[in-house]
Amino acid sequence: MxxxxxxxxxxxxxxxxxxxxxxxxxxxxxxxxxxxxxxxxxxxxxxxxxxxxxxxxxxxxxxxxxxxxxxxxxxxxxxxxxxxxxxxxxxxxxxxxxxxxxxxxxxxxxxxxxxxxxxxxxxxxxxxxxxxxxxxxxxxxxxxxxxxxxxxxxxxxxxxxxxxxxxxxxxxxxxxxxxxxxxFLLRPSFYHRLPPDDEASFVRRKWDLNPWLPLLVLGTGANGVNRHLKATRPFLSMGKPAQVVALCGSNDRTLRNLEALPEGHGFTLRALPTIGASEMAPLLRSADLLYARPGAGTTSEAIVCGTPMLFDVSGGIMPQEQNNLNLWKKRTGLVPTCENPGEVHRYFSKGTRPVAYASDxxxxxxxxxxxxxxxxx
CATH class of the missing domain: 3.40.50 (Rossmann fold)
Known part of the structure; x- marks a missing residue:
């Protein structure tokens, strides 16, 4: 065929x-x-x-x-x-x-x-x-x-x-x-789930992260659109243990700026360029929260991986994005959105609910x- x-x-x-x-x-x-x-x-x-x-x-x-x-x-x-x-x-x-x-x-x-x-x-x-x-x-x-x-x-x-x-x-x-x-029509790695201990071990080895501490993933679109700097800076002054993985995609400028930020006081930051599905899938399954635009692709990956989402609606909501927010509300009863990236740390401490998904x-x-x-x- x-x-x-x-x-x-x-x-x-x-x-x-x-x-x-x-x-x-x-x-x-x-x-x-x-x-x-x-x-x-x-x-x-x-x-x-x-x-x-x-x-x-x-x-x-x-x-x-x-x-x-x-x-x-x-x-x-x-x-x-x-x-x-x-x-x-x-x-x-x-x-x-x-x-x-x-x-x-x-x-x-x-x-x-x-x-x-x-x-x-x-x-x-x-x-x-x-x-x-x-x-x-x-x-x-x-x-x-x-x-x-x-x-x-x-x-x-x-x-x-x-x-x-x-x-x-x-x-x-x-x-x-x-x-x-x-x-869902996603890349094969999103359907090949490792045992929980193996996934935790993979994340720890790959990016030197602690699998027992909360993990926030900052997503980015194919165009490199993100608000990572504004979302990350409040963590520097919190003085609480936290781990943030910032996916920068093709946005080299954001990647360099994040790499220049200091760590300390229990805060760990990993700024990454584009990564493959074999890395993305276990990362999302290990995340306590994903902050990203409500695009269909990212939202679908989060659903399959069981990842709670906080939707980035800074700059307004596109009509196409509203469709995906409607599904999230129907399936969970809530639509966790954030217009100000500087407030992401507050949602991270409270957490949100993932869409229930158990299909094979x-x-x-x-x-x-x-x-x-x-x-x-």
Whole structure:
């Protein structure tokens, strides 16, 4: 089976899910189950037009500098219909060429704006043997940021990680027979849990941390957006034992500034660049609290790892983030948010509640569904 994945680098969650599908499709577990697939990932927006590339840049710039401006930009994109008509899509010839050369059995979209016009272009490119078209929506619940562009009744399947996602799709016109709850689409390490003592030992050895002291993890998005300095400084004057791991991602400036801060009085700080899933998963499972933006990717990882979250809403809440906050409130009864990073230490001392999650499902369930769709055509 050949899968062509359509994604876009608006935020980090879409690309993360695209890479996760490829890792699972090419894994030894998929091979043993007879579910292996060849996966190619493409970004039709960024690669198809300078205009679309500018739109991606603008989306990420707003997310970095003033998330509340997405209260204006998101409704504009909802109404603009930039990618619903195949005949008006920029770079359509190049996209059709990619489809014809790869000849996928499945075109798998993980982005809201790739589900209409690009679906039609894929069908045109392989008119004699059309591929199945599958939409994977990473949103965790209904809300103001659940794009109408996720829904296309002409698609062969709409996939959501949780039942709340599928309910939102059905309420917007997706046929119940075409919706499928697959579970979360994360990298393999998030499903390979070590015994608790082994995970504690890993964290202690890897970053020289005490597994018996409270651990706060400061998360960052794919764009390097974070408020780590403001969140960390109060710990320096508390005089209480505490451990903070600050994930800086691609933000080298924050990394250097954190490394320059003094330690002492029982306070331990570890500032880290981008780390892999094999390190991220045990770190999150060992954390007493994760402070991060309420993006779908980070929130999904926290749910699977059983990590309590404090949501960073400084600069305002994006409509898309509100969807994920809605799920957290539904599942726990609370939405722990913090507008001022300087107050994180107060929440850390009190703690928050994780989302209960005990499923042993993996993305092999999704691959099995894709194989069954291809076999039935």
């Amino acid at each position: 050949k899968i062509l994945v359509l994604t876009s680098s608006t935020g980090g969650g879409h690309d993360s899910r695209a890479r996760a599908l490829r890792l699972w499709a090419e894994s030894e577990a998929a091979k043993q189950a007879g579910l292996q697939a060849e996966v190619r990932i493409v970004r039709p927006l960024e690669d198809g037009s300078r205009f679309y590339r500018l739109g991606t840049w603008l989306y990420n710039a707003i997310q970095k500098t003033c998330p509340r401006l997405h209260q204006l930009y998101f409704p504009f994109l909802e109404r603009a219909n930039l990618h619903r008509n195949a005949g008006s899509i920029l770079g359509s010839r190049g996209f059709r060429k990619i489809v014809r050369s790869f000849e996928p059995d499945v075109v798998f979209s993980v982005h809201a704006h790739l589900n209409h016009g690009y679906r039609d272009l894929a069908m045109q490119a392989m008119a004699s043997k059309p591929p199945a078209f599958v939409i994977y929506c990473g949103e965790l619940a209904d809300g103001p940021g659940f794009s109408r562009h996720w829904i296309n009744p002409e698609a062969d399947l709409f996939v959501g990680p949780v039942e709340e996602t599928c309910e939102a799709a059905r309420s917007r016109g997706m046929q119940a027979s075409k919706t499928f709850r697959s579970g 499902e993996t993305p092999l369930r999704l691959l099995e569904k894709l194989h069954s769709i291809v076999a039935s055509r």
